[in-house]
Amino acid sequence: MLKTALGRFRFIGNAEGTSYLVLLLIAMPLKYWADMPLAVTIVGALHGLLFTLYLFALLHVWIVKRWSFLRVLIAFLVAFIPIGTYVLDAKLRKEE
Template sequence: MLKTAIGRLRWIGNVEGVSYLVLLLIAMPLKYWADIPIAVTITGALHGLLFTLFLLALLHAWIVRKWSFLFVFIAFLSAFIPLGTFFLDARLRKEA
């Protein structure tokens, strides 16, 4: 899976998507309901790193696969929508 540009994009997209869900569904409630702000600090930093890696993988796949700007823009937006990267993964699985 990690041998191709799409495989790397799919893998980091899934990991980034899980980190986003952990941030939204676990760390944020811990911060605001249990008064544990360190959860967001740690999870947010990790998610930021994974988001950056996702963007780099997307850029690499764009160059290698010569995708249209519209497709890459939609893939970029998928990282901002909860579960979006999982829908992107389903689309990329067909292409790989």
Template sequence: MLKTVIGRLRWIGNVEGVSYLVLLLIAMPLKYWANLPSAVTIVGAVHGLLFTLFLLALLHAWIVKKWSFIFVVIAFLSAFIPFGTFFLDAKLRKES
């Protein structure tokens, strides 16, 4: 899976999507309901790193695959929507 540009994008997209869900569904409630702000600090930092790697993988795929600007914008925006990267993965699975 990690041998192709699409495979790398799919992998990091899934990992980034999971980290986003952990941030929203576990770390944020721990911060506000259990008074554990360190959960957001730690998970947020990991998620930020994974988001940056996702953007780099998306940029690499854009250059190699010569995708349209609109597709890349939609792929970028999918990272801001919960479960969005999983829908992107389904689309990319058909392409690879």
């Protein structure tokens, strides 16, 4: 899976999506309901790193696979939807 640009993109997309869900469903409630802001600090930093890697992997796939601008834009936008990267991964798995 990690040998191709698309495989790396899918892997990083799943990791980024997971970190986003952990941030929204675990860290944020801990911050606001349990007064534990450290959870958001740690998970937020990890999510930021994974989002940056996602963007670099998307750029790499765009160059290697010659995706259209619209497809890249959609792949960028789904990262802001909590389960968007999983849906994108399912569609990309069919292409591989």
